[in-house]
Amino acid sequence: MNPIRHVAIIMDGNGRWGINKGKSRNFGHKQGLKTVEKIIKESLKKRIRYLTLYAFSTENWKRPKREIKYLFSLLNNFLSNKIKELDKEKIKFIVIGKKKFDKKLNKLLDYSEKLTSNNKRLQINLALNYGSKSEIMSAIKLIKKKKLLLNEKNITNNLYTKNIPDPDILIRTGNRKRLSNFLLWQLAYSEIFFEKKLWPDFNENDYYKILMSFKKTKRNFGKI
């Protein structure tokens, strides 16, 4: 049985869910946040050590301003209301991505990271303004700046995900089979699960089934 240390999730399908319900895309984003809470709870139960959630890509800036504004206001409210609770649950929170937002959100993100920095039960990596290509480029620039050798180990150690083991599992909801610039380096040997359900419809049971199926998968890493 494979141990599960790290689960990464592309939480896709909120907009379509909202529209399918005869409401707005933003309504779907609001509902999607409920799934986030469910999956965090289930991850604690299953003693997962790392959970990486793709919340906003570097390409998502191409969306309408109204939608972007709404997504960040959801994040703002979520962290303001819940970070103390997450801390009580011994959850460590970090952002992976370029942390360049408005002053208020930057402050809240820094505060949340600092508050939870010593927690060791579950680490949530929130991929925010995240793009894998830009992450790899910035790692290479850091290597140059530090005058290190350009090799695999040094690239790994200069990514946003340094000190985090590679994901064992990648889940993408929303019936699209693509990576959308997510963790291209780190997913080299992850087991990938594409889920038809839209993110707001995804639940603990779906998550549990994926974890169980992963446990039974034979991982080769090139060997036989």
Ligand code: IPE
């Ligand atoms: C959520 O799903 C992903 C985010 C960028 C927050 P989408 O907003 O991409 O929903 P769909 O894929 O358009 O349905």
Ligand code: IPE
């Ligand atoms: C990926 O979803 C990004 C997040 C889930 C945050 P998108 O909906 O942005 O991906 P594409 O554009 O359909 O590939």
Ligand code: MG
């Ligand atoms: Mg989408």
